[in-house]
Amino acid sequence: MNETVIEVSIAAAPSVLWPALRDPSLIRRWFGWDYDGLDDEITQIYGTAVAEPDAHTLELGNGDRFALIDQGGRTIVRMTRPPQVPDDEWYEDITEGWTTFLHFLKFGVEHHGLAERRTIYLDGPLIPGESAASILGASSLPVEAGGRYTATLAPGDYADGIVDFVSSLQTGVTIEDLGPGLLVVAAKPTVPYRAKQELQIILATYDLSADEFDEIEHHWKQWWDGRSRQE
DSSP states (O other): OOOEEEEEEESSOHHHHTHHHHOHHHHTTTSSOSOTTHHHHHHHHHTTOEEETTTTEEEOTTSOEEEEEEOSSOEEEEEEEOOOOTTOTTHHHHHHHHHHHHHHHHHHHHHHTTOOOEEEEEEEEOOTTOOHHHHTTGGGSOSSTTOEEEEEOTTSOEEEEEEEEEOSSEEEEEEGGGSSEEEEEEEOOOOTTOSSOEEEEEEEEOSOOHHHHHHHHHHHHHHHHHHHTTO
């Protein structure tokens, strides 16, 4: 099997982005989502990485390798994953996770200078008749990244912004009223250990007060719990 390559182009120099791969306090601003074990996870993944600062490359313990490639005012952040081995059943899930996180890195740097964020994470089976597209009110979304949209999201919220990225399983859209924030809706890969199709949602918000964030988080989780009871 071939290596898997994931990459994003970011409007920043490699020297600006390099700390985002090395400083745990910056890594948590784009990697993963808020939960009690995030700092320990970052230490586990990045703590033993082999770094070459002059070359702007970083190899993680499992062989995943970052490279920052200077494009004269922009940087390609390239993640190269070793070929999947037969007993690695989580390979596709991890690949999709890196796709999500690299887009959060790009968004966080370009829109907020990699400022602190607060995230909402939802995960679970799709209910009958539901799809990743329906969560986003996809009938009103442009097909390609870069187009502006207005939509009523599944929780009932009006949203407007830009389609940030589209891949085979994921769609990311900005939400102007949340900082702007970035909402990523991802259908999980179909794999033998997953009995039915599942959905993952990560919503990153910026510059909200604690009360504003708590209200939004409660609203989204209330919607999620309500639709889960329809399974």
